[in-house]
Amino acid sequence: MNKQHLEENYYVCGHTACAGCGQSMAVRIVMNAAGKNTIVTNATGCLEVFSTKAPESAFGVPWIHSLFENAAALASGVETALAYQGKKENINVIAQAGDGGTADIGLQALSGMLERGHDALFVCYDNEAYMNTGIQRSGSTPFNASTTTSPSGKISAGNPRPKKPMVEICAAHHIPYSATSSVANPKDIEIKVKKALKIKGPKYLQIHVPCPLGWRIDSSKTIEVAKLAVSTGLYPLVEYEYGKLAKSRKISSPKPVSEYLKAQGRFRHLLKNEEALAGVQKVADKNIEYYGLK
Amino acid sequence: MKKFIEGSYAMAEAAKLCRPGVIAAYPITPQTHIVENLSQFIADGELDAKSVNVESEHSAASCVLGAQAAGARSFTCSSSQGLILMSEVLFCIAGMRLPVMLVCANRALSAPINIWNDHQDSIAVRDAGWIQLYAENNQEAVDLIIASHKIAEDPKVMLPAMVCVDGFILTHGMEVVDMPDQKDVDNFLPAYDPPYKLDVDNPMSFGLLGTPDVYQETRYAIQKTLEDVLGMIPEVGKEFGDKFGRDSLRLVEEYKTTDAETILVAMGSVCGTIKDVVDREREKGNKVGLLKIVSYRPFPKEVVKSALKSAKHVGIIDKDISLGSDGALYSEIKSLLPSDQKVSGFIAGLGGRDIKLNSVENIIKMAREEENSCKFVDLNKDILWDKFKTI
Structure with a gap:
């Protein structure tokens, strides 16, 4: 790690993330897009464990973690203190969590932060299961994915429920901005972070970040697999403004979901199960229609 | 003002x-x-x-x-x-x-x-x-x-x-x-x-x-x-x-403990009631005192030990209980005192049950008699779980 790297990045190398970790890549993009005048509140999870083992930290901006479910409540407190001190105009507050810390255990605090109108951006790094504890199902795990607590088996095709629609749940608070992005498209993340931080009020950004270990993919395939999630229609890139769908990224000729599924161990059981495979294709078709992706 | x-x-x-x-x-x-x-x-x-x-x-x-x-x-x-x-x-x-x-x-x-x-x-x-x-x-x-x-x-x-x-x-x-x-x-x-x-x-x-x-x-x-x-x-x-002009911030308050033979120990508002009972007992010639704990954390072990060292009987009132063990104050204080000192623990005032003047008088009486580690005060035996109605 040289001096230049430290000066140019607000999330630096030296952390202990797995090779090919999508979350870690996305964090660097988010931090660098946000820049120096940013305070980060972080939920418990992989990111916190691999980036801030005492006495080291990979963060070049002020950063605080305390618990799993309270990143949004911490951000509410930090933002309020900055407002009290008259410093809020110049400082971004970003809360960040994995999908469990967002959609499950952290949902109440997140809803509170959005409803109260705090000037903060909540970033969810969505790797679609509890990866830090060993790949257990979360509310954000996709339909028919096999995890350690929703395993596929002789009579099960894996997780029986679709992903919790977090971007809509946040948009339903009629906040100024609620969007999705993907680590497959770094520029898209950068643009959305910068756009969100220009808006005063609560914002939500959910970034799709493959986890090579949990998804059982080669660590060199992170970006390739993330791209397939977008191009099949399984991970629509959308933006809501004040509760209304404002933009969606078009995919002119959507690829069949099997292209995405066959690349991952967590979906491998579907390749021999036509009915279950068709079920996942239905999810993509519904997304394409609902968000007008074509 | x-x-x-x-x-x-x-x-x-x-x-x-x-x-x-x-x-x-x-x-x-x-x-x-x-x-x-x-x-x-x-x-x-x-x-x-x-x-x-x-x-x-x-x-x-x-x-x-x-x-x-x-x-x-x-x-x-x-x-x-x-x-x-x-x-x-x-x-x-x-x-x-x-x-x-x-x-x-x-x-x-x-x-x-x-x-x-x-x-x-x-x-x-x-x-x-x-x-x-x-x-x-x-x-x-x-x-x-x-x-x-x-x-x-x-x-x-x-x-x-x-x-x-x-x-x-x-x-x-x-x-x-x-x-x-x-x-x-x-x-x-x-x-x-x-x-x-x-x-x-x-x-x-x-x-x-x-x-x-x-x-x-x-x-x-x-x-x-x-x-x-x-x-x-x-x-x-x-x-x-x-x-x-007030000494509210202190580790403990010692109320008429210097020559006391029986010292009660408690925390919070019940100390007001206990002070009234102490005054009444003193009028009757009974050497009773109160040790009020203000700082529970950190717990002032040495100060408590020294305040209680000459008491013949110590009665500790807890408005809490570590179920399956004893009251919190009792556990802490019992472990500080010599094993031959008579130290009793009383559980009182749970869930808003009034600790009345005569409750405190009873506690003093019981503390002077047999040694108890976890004696519930003012129990209504009519509503006890059947198994324990014989208590």
Whole structure:
């Protein structure tokens, strides 16, 4: 790690993330897009464990973690203190969590932060299961994915429920901005972070970040697999403004979901199960229609 | 200025006098009047602070954690289930060395649901690393809120403080309280200037992963600091006393203990009742005294030992119980005293059961007779679970 790297990045190398970790890549993009005048509140999870083992930290901006479910409540407190001190105009507050810390255990605090109108951006790094504890199902795990607590088996095709629609749940608070992005498209993340931080009020950004270990993919395939999630229609890139769908990224000729599924161990059981495979294709078709992706 | 006011109003005024920057609290009986009064002060422009109407006590504690880390003096208050919902965060606040101020309006824990007073809530979080002080009356509550800020925020301490006040008995009781002047409080308590905070010009990381290589040292550090706080309480208490004329901040209060043969030990508002009984007993020629514990955390072992050393009988009253063991105060104090000293533990006043003058008289009588570790006082045998009706 040289001096230049430290000066140019607000999330630096030296952390202990797995090779090919999508979350870690996305964090660097988010931090660098946000820049120096940013305070980060972080939920418990992989990111916190691999980036801030005492006495080291990979963060070049002020950063605080305390618990799993309270990143949004911490951000509410930090933002309020900055407002009290008259410093809020110049400082971004970003809360960040994995999908469990967002959609499950952290949902109440997140809803509170959005409803109260705090000037903060909540970033969810969505790797679609509890990866830090060993790949257990979360509310954000996709339909028919096999995890350690929703395993596929002789009579099960894996997780029986679709992903919790977090971007809509946040948009339903009629906040100024609620969007999705993907680590497959770094520029898209950068643009959305910068756009969100220009808006005063609560914002939500959910970034799709493959986890090579949990998804059982080669660590060199992170970006390739993330791209397939977008191009099949399984991970629509959308933006809501004040509760209304404002933009969606078009995919002119959507690829069949099997292209995405066959690349991952967590979906491998579907390749021999036509009915279950068709079920996942239905999810993509519904997304394409609902968000007008074509 | 002396005012005849409700306890919650007095405590809210005390919190206001400390000039908090951020207040976050979630409503729960009997704490509500405190946060309502603070909200009104802000709405009327009398208090320059930001209030956050959080969606739970967990978020209230998390919000003040974040605000205090960002460099703002922060205040919260709760009771009972609320404090227990906060408990996960309370351990974090102490572990992260953030001097948050909390007023606990003490209330029993469910089940059965019960909104009345005992000490089970704050006792249940006694191991969190917070300074815990118990007030006998509303004057003490006011004084302890102001004085404990000074200790908590000392750069050598940087630990949170919880002032425990008996729900309803104090929070909803009307008493004459001498409210300090803002000028004097400003003079006593300087603006919050922490040695570390979330600062974009000096970026630091808070709340890191503590591996087995470092974790134990973080606990040792809190323990050593709390031991130092034992020495600071009398010092800051004297400074507070010189300025405001009251010795509310102290480790313990010894009431007629010097020559006492029987000493009762208790915390909180029941000490007022006990003092009345002590006076009556003294009139009858019985040498009875009271040792009131003000600082429960840190626990002043040596002071307690020395105060009780000449007593023939010690009766310890707990408004809490570690079910399956004994009352909290009893366990701590019994272990300090010689095994041949007669020390009895009494459980009383749970879930708002009144501890009356004759309850205390009975306790004195029982303490003089046989030794008990966990004797429940004023049980109604008619409603006991069948199996135990023969007690």
